[in-house]
Amino acid sequence: MAGFEISRRKVLAGSAFLLASTALPSIGWSQARKGGRLVVAADSEPRNLNPAIVASNGVFFVSSKVVEPLAEASFDGEDGLEPRLATSWEGSADGLSVTFKLREGVTWHDGQPFSSADVAFSALNVWKPLQNLGRVVFKNLEAVETPDAKTAVFKFSKPTPLQLIKNALPALTSVVPKHVYDGKDIAENPANNAPIGTGPFKFAEHKAGEYYRLERYDKYWGEGEPQLDEIIYRVLPDRAAAAGALEAEEIQLAAFSAVPLADLERISKVPGIKVITEGYEALTYQLVVEINHRRKELADLKVRQAIAHAIDKDFVVKTIFLGYAKPATGIVPQNDKQFYTPDVATYGFDVAKANALLDEAGYPKKDDGKRFALKLLPAPYFNETRQFGDYLRQALAAVGIDAEIVNNDSAAHQKAVYTEHAFDIAIAPPVFRGDPAISTTILVQSGIPDGVPFSNQGGYKNDELDALIAKAAETLDPAARIELYKQFQKKVAADLPLINVAEWGFITVARDTVKNVSNNPRWAVSNWADTYVET
Amino acid sequence: MNRAWGLLKRRLIGSIPVLLIVVVGSFLLLEAAPGDAVDAYVASVGGDAGMIEALRTSWGLDASPMTRLAAYLWALLHLDLGHSVAFSRPVLDVVLERLPNTLLLMGAATALSFALGTTLGILAGARPGSARDRLLSIGSLALYAVPGFWLALVLTIVFSVELRWLPLSGMETIASGKTGIARMLDIARHMVLPVTSLGLIYLALYLRMMRAGMAEVWRMDFTLAARARGIPRRRIVLAHVARNALLPLVTMLSLQSAQMLGGSVVIESVFSVPGLGRLAQEAVGSRDTPLLIGIILVSAFLVIVINLLVDIAYAVLDPRVGASEVKA
Numbered sequence: 001m002a003g004f005e006i007s008r009r010k011v012l013a014g015s016a017f018l019l020a021s022t023a024l025p026s027i028g029w030s031q032a033r034k035g036g037r038l039v040v041a042a043d044s045e046p047r048n049l050n051p052a053i054v055a056s057n058g059v060f061f062v063s064s065k066v067v068e069p070l071a072e073a074s075f076d077g078e079d080g081l082e083p084r085l086a087t088s089w090e091g092s093a094d095g096l097s098v099t100f101k102l103r104e105g106v107t108w109h110d111g112q113p114f115s116s117a118d119v120a121f122s123a124l125n126v127w128k129p130l131q132n133l134g135r136v137v138f139k140n141l142e143a144v145e146t147p148d149a150k151t152a153v154f155k156f157s158k159p160t161p162l163q164l165i166k167n168a169l170p171a172l173t174s175v176v177p178k179h180v181y182d183g184k185d186i187a188e189n190p191a192n193n194a195p196i197g198t199g200p201f202k203f204a205e206h207k208a209g210e211y212y213r214l215e216r217y218d219k220y221w222g223e224g225e226p227q228l229d230e231i232i233y234r235v236l237p238d239r240a241a242a243a244g245a246l247e248a249e250e251i252q253l254a255a256f257s258a259v260p261l262a263d264l265e266r267i268s269k270v271p272g273i274k275v276i277t278e279g280y281e282a283l284t285y286q287l288v289v290e291i292n293h294r295r296k297e298l299a300d301l302k303v304r305q306a307i308a309h310a311i312d313k314d315f316v317v318k319t320i321f322l323g324y325a326k327p328a329t330g331i332v333p334q335n336d337k338q339f340y341t342p343d344v345a346t347y348g349f350d351v352a353k354a355n356a357l358l359d360e361a362g363y364p365k366k367d368d369g370k371r372f373a374l375k376l377l378p379a380p381y382f383n384e385t386r387q388f389g390d391y392l393r394q395a396l397a398a399v400g401i402d403a404e405i406v407n408n409d410s411a412a413h414q415k416a417v418y419t420e421h422a423f424d425i426a427i428a429p430p431v432f433r434g435d436p437a438i439s440t441t442i443l444v445q446s447g448i449p450d451g452v453p454f455s456n457q458g459g460y461k462n463d464e465l466d467a468l469i470a471k472a473a474e475t476l477d478p479a480a481r482i483e484l485y486k487q488f489q490k491k492v493a494a495d496l497p498l499i500n501v502a503e504w505g506f507i508t509v510a511r512d513t514v515k516n517v518s519n520n521p522r523w524a525v526s527n528w529a530d531t532y533v534e535t
Numbered sequence: 536m537n538r539a540w541g542l543l544k545r546r547l548i549g550s551i552p553v554l555l556i557v558v559v560g561s562f563l564l565l566e567a568a569p570g571d572a573v574d575a576y577v578a579s580v581g582g583d584a585g586m587i588e589a590l591r592t593s594w595g596l597d598a599s600p601m602t603r604l605a606a607y608l609w610a611l612l613h614l615d616l617g618h619s620v621a622f623s624r625p626v627l628d629v630v631l632e633r634l635p636n637t638l639l640l641m642g643a644a645t646a647l648s649f650a651l652g653t654t655l656g657i658l659a660g661a662r663p664g665s666a667r668d669r670l671l672s673i674g675s676l677a678l679y680a681v682p683g684f685w686l687a688l689v690l691t692i693v694f695s696v697e698l699r700w701l702p703l704s705g706m707e708t709i710a711s712g713k714t715g716i717a718r719m720l721d722i723a724r725h726m727v728l729p730v731t732s733l734g735l736i737y738l739a740l741y742l743r744m745m746r747a748g749m750a751e752v753w754r755m756d757f758t759l760a761a762r763a764r765g766i767p768r769r770r771i772v773l774a775h776v777a778r779n780a781l782l783p784l785v786t787m788l789s790l791q792s793a794q795m796l797g798g799s800v801v802i803e804s805v806f807s808v809p810g811l812g813r814l815a816q817e818a819v820g821s822r823d824t825p826l827l828i829g830i831i832l833v834s835a836f837l838v839i840v841i842n843l844l845v846d847i848a849y850a851v852l853d854p855r856v857g858a859s860e861v862k863a
Contacts, residue, residue: 046580048623056580059580132577133581135583135585135586187593208622209814211705211709235809237813241703244692244695244704247696250702409820410578411568411578412569414574416569416570448584450584452582452583
């Protein structure tokens with residue numbers, strides 16, 4: 001059988017130039033594309049592969065091909081969405097319910113039919129109580145009614161904006177099978193490490209430290225999909241390894257900047273390899289200076305303004321990100337089409353102004369040229385956050401602030417900054433996930449318990465901002481909600497609870513033979529149903 | 536065989552106090568490191584306060600360190616290595632899965648460096664001070680001075696990326712469906728570069744030691760006597776000088792094997808070999824105390840076994856050694 005397919009593919013490829021001038025039947029193309037194995041680099045092996053519990057990019061990278069959300073992000077779809085397990089969604093006027101119509105003819109990888117009971121179970125038993133992001137967005141979800149097998153009605157105890165629910169669909173609504181999880185300990189279910197979903201690929205095997213293998217699901221609902229037979233994730237922990245493996249053609253694609261920025265210029269010149277910057281628009285990472293407002297100096301707005309003026313954002317983008325980033329203007333990134341406003345206070349690079357502001361604030365330079373000392377904790381998660389730490393130290397020295405860098409590993413950084421608040425300034429890479437209410441407002445909101453990562457742990461409290469955040473959380477009219485978030489951006493930029501320096505997406509490096517790469521704003525964490533390898 | 540087994544048992548029992556100190560020490564060290572397993576986990580996935588609290592409870596991290604240490608030691612007494620929080624699997628499974636890879640990599644690298652180092656050392660030590668000796672000594676020192684990751688990267692660029700003779704990384708071809716001899720050959724092909732990178736670095740140790748030992752034996756009276764008796768030089772070199780210089784190398788081999796069991800984080804990372812070194816690094820990064828101690832204990836057990844084998848080798852190489860202990 002395999003031999004027959006290969007020969008057919010060869011025949012098709014051989015006659016492709018003959019057919020190219022004529023109208024090529026679309027069936028011919030899709031058959032020529034079908035099949036193939038895509039080998040990609042993976043740099044980590046998540047402890048739990050269930051995207052309904054752990055909504056993080058490391059998990060999605062593998063599991064989004066197996067377990068599907070209700071809708072996926074899209075460049076040109078309505079509301080920036082493309083239906084997946086849900087085909088339509090409609091909110092009630094009072095904001096207390098959202099009705100999802102579900103797709104027909106969908107089956108789980110174990111053969112059971114997919115129905116509204118699975119959605120209700122996932123929402124109430126997984127997303128709301130267990131999921132890292134869902135616990136916030138779905139906290140007012142009270143019940144999910146299932147009038148028929150293909151309709152799920154979400155009931156909220158408080159008015160919940162449909163806009164927020166829509167923006168949360170791609171990342172927060174991975175549906176897991178009720179019949180596999182019901183009645184057992186969900187957090188310890190073996191299916192968390194061998195997920196069963198409705199996606200285009202079935203989970204085949206995981207060899208710890210070596211690879212994950214996904215296989216084509218023949219009964220996938222998407223017509224003619226998936227194109228690939230198999231996806232292999234090769235675990236390559238060494239950052240230099242991915243570039244070499246691409247060149248040696250041992251892998252065909254490396255996403256999430258697995259190839260370090262410094263190698264991109266060289267590798268982009270290798271024939272047969274392309275460097276792609278698209279496909280991360282809905283996963284924007286932000287380079288942020290977190291500020292501990294418990295420090296008397298930093299509680300002074302003038303000092304925070306001075307720090308903002310001391311940072312040369314263009315230099316950071318050019319030197320640290322080698323141009324693969326944008327200078328930030330505020331707390332919402334520029335590539336967000338719904339909420340972003342450029343109409344906020346900006347802080348240009350101006351050392352003289354920074355010095356003047358610090359003098360004004362009452363912290364003159366002492367005899368040794370220093371005003372005061374700060375403890376600076378760069379997050380260890382990215383090369384770029386550590387490098388920015390080194391830059392910030394120098395930039396602050398230029399205005400007389402003596403910053404001492406404290407380097408920690410992940411666990412120690414998490415504890416020092418977010419639990420013990422043992423920092424003056426820290427560098428963090430929070431993610432903007434398509435709606436400020438998902439993971440952005442908590443960066444400045446007050447009253448967040450100790451220990452919550454990527455949240456306001458700097459002791460900042462601004463009643464006006466808190467009121468704005470609370471109001472936006474229950475404003476149903478999309479335009480009014482956007483307006484509230486524009487005010488929110490202005491207030492943050494004016495009061496500087498934190499300083500946004502740059503925003504970046506990741507880079508994909510792939511062989512030319514891999515097609516349909518980066519064709520949606522969450523490509524690396526989407527289902528790759530239409531991706532194929534040209535042979 | 537029975538005698539060796541008895542010896543092994545006695546050694547194991549004798550090492551219990553040491554192991555206990557190691558276990559408690561590692562536990563306290565990881566306890567002293569800032570942040571726990573939950574911190575390491577939420578740093579990568581995020582989460583709210585309720586989730587963090589629930590995780591601490593379900594991973595058993597809410598009890599005091601002393602309670603947890605006591606519970607761990609009690610389980611250990613029942614030969615239970617516990618549950619890895621980072622992998623969400625029994626520690627023993629995780630460790631045993633990686634152990635063969637490390638044993639293969641380290642065993643082959645040790646064999647390579649020992650065999651090649653000793654041979655070259657004999658060549659160098661046959662005529663101390665000769666041009667050949669100088670060349671070999673300088674060459675091996677240069678190799679020893681090269682950082683392991685650099686050598687590994689250069690080898691991969693030349694042999695995997697440019698020439699494409701050998702696979703770049705991994706233990707074997709992924710999902711190849713190979714079995715038996717074909718699979719063994721496939722694994723061997725994958726091991727060539729990592730074994731070479733590791734082996735070449737340690738080569739100098741054996742070469743230098745062999746050479747130095749031989750230079751010393753050359754000055755001894757019995758060597759002089761052998762030469763005076765007119766024994767052919769080749770025979771003097773191999774049977775008299777080299778054999779007498781070999782014992783310290785066996786000592787070195789046992790020390791070195793202990794070091795190598797810990798795995799080479801660098802080589803395992805560069806070549807994506809899932810071994811114990813990388814696992815230990817991950818265990819520390821994720822503050823996975825049971826896993827780290829599990830790795831240490833399994834390694835310690837193997838070191839004891841290897842030392843025993845070395846002692847037996849001593850007895851074979853030099854009848855004066857070891858007889859007393861075996862008898863007792």
